[in-house]
Amino acid sequence: MTWTEAQIVQAHEHCFENAQEVQASAQCACYFCAANELPGAYFEPGAITEWLNPAGRDAKTGAEILRSGSKPLSDRATAICPNCTFDMVIGDASGLPITDRSLLSAINERF
Numbered sequence: 001m002t003w004t005e006a007q008i009v010q011a012h013e014h015c016f017e018n019a020q021e022v023q024a025s026a027q028c029a030c031y032f033c034a035a036n037e038l039p040g041a042y043f044e045p046g047a048i049t050e051w052l053n054p055a056g057r058d059a060k061t062g063a064e065i066l067r068s069g070s071k072p073l074s075d076r077a078t079a080i081c082p083n084c085t086f087d088m089v090i091g092d093a094s095g096l097p098i099t100d101r102s103l104l105s106a107i108n109e110r111f
């Protein structure tokens with residue numbers, strides 16, 4: 001299947017600030033891992049061990065927290081792939097056909 005530029009760009013947007021969507025998903029895909037046929041391209045949201053937290057701050061010190069552990073600090077956190085550690089994770093709650101590797105490859109080629 002071929003994908004339009006608009007479809008690819010729209011799908012790519014689901015990789016960012018996606019904590020809410022990823023956590024609502026039954027399964028997630030990393031498009032870098034899928035496109036490169038790495039093992040573990042598909043995983044459950046519970047497998048994510050790190051999140052990027054653009055607005056997260058430590059409650060005690062007020063210091064900015066860029067990365068947290070398995071719990072995102074906000075709905076706008078960005079999931080990090082537990083395998084390749086890139087922020088290229090899409091959850092199935094996005095409504096995107098994440099099991100279609102042609103889409104994941106198209107995104108990987110475009111970005």
Ligand SMILES: [Zn+2]
Pocket residue numbers: 030031032033034041081082083084085086088
């Ligand atoms: Zn990955």
